[in-house]
Amino acid sequence: MTPVVSIIMGSTSDLPVMEKAAKLLDEMEIPFEMHALSAHRTPAEVEAFAKGAKGRGIKVIIAAAGMAAHLCGVIASMTTVPVIGVPINSTLDGMDALLAIVQMPPGIPVATVGINGALNAGILAVQMLAVGDEQLEGKLAAYKENLKKKIVKANEELAKVSFKYKTN
Numbered sequence: 001m002t003p004v005v006s007i008i009m010g011s012t013s014d015l016p017v018m019e020k021a022a023k024l025l026d027e028m029e030i031p032f033e034m035h036a037l038s039a040h041r042t043p044a045e046v047e048a049f050a051k052g053a054k055g056r057g058i059k060v061i062i063a064a065a066g067m068a069a070h071l072c073g074v075i076a077s078m079t080t081v082p083v084i085g086v087p088i089n090s091t092l093d094g095m096d097a098l099l100a101i102v103q104m105p106p107g108i109p110v111a112t113v114g115i116n117g118a119l120n121a122g123i124l125a126v127q128m129l130a131v132g133d134e135q136l137e138g139k140l141a142a143y144k145e146n147l148k149k150k151i152v153k154a155n156e157e158l159a160k161v162s163f164k165y166k167t168n
């Protein structure tokens with residue numbers, strides 16, 4: 001199937017983090033592609049990707065990078081497709097990447113998730129695709145309902161053991 005989401009990472013060393021986004025998209029049956037591209041190391045390829053994405057039917061780009069994470073903003077500068085940025089924790093506890101991705105100049109936003117927030121990037125991408133798509137919206141609602149059930153169950157387990165900590 002033709003991909004509608006691109007997961008781009010600055011290096012394959014980012015893959016262990018980005019797999020969480022890939023798994024989520026897979027679970028939601030969203031066709032996606034993954035590429036390693038670098039604004040620093042392969043600038044011409046980044047330009048070709050960013051300029052060609054919309055024409056190939058890509059609706060959302062998830063871009064991940066660590067360190068001086070210019071990749072996300074550079075992609076955003078060359079396309080009208082929304083870009084979700086994922087700061088990767090490789091140095092300085094990921095703060096370098098977070099600030100590089102989130103602090104975009106006015107006019108060129110990158111929707112930045114938390115450090116190593118690949119799962120949230122995947123969910124946000126699906127939420128963007130679900131605008132006006134009731135079936136996909138239903139899948140997201142079911143996903144959230146499942147999260148709720150897990151907490152309710154965990155809370156019940158907690159109630160069973162909490163008597164241990166009662167002091168009177």
Ligand SMILES: Nc1c(C(=O)O)ncn1[C@@H]1O[C@H](COP(=O)(O)O)[C@@H](O)[C@H]1O
Nearest residue numbers: 010011013038039040065066069070071
């Ligand atoms: N931030 C960027 C860019 C870029 O912004 O173009 N290209 C690679 N990188 C990041 O460099 C880190 C180290 O990369 P290597 O592990 O390949 O040395 C990775 O987290 C990558 O995302």
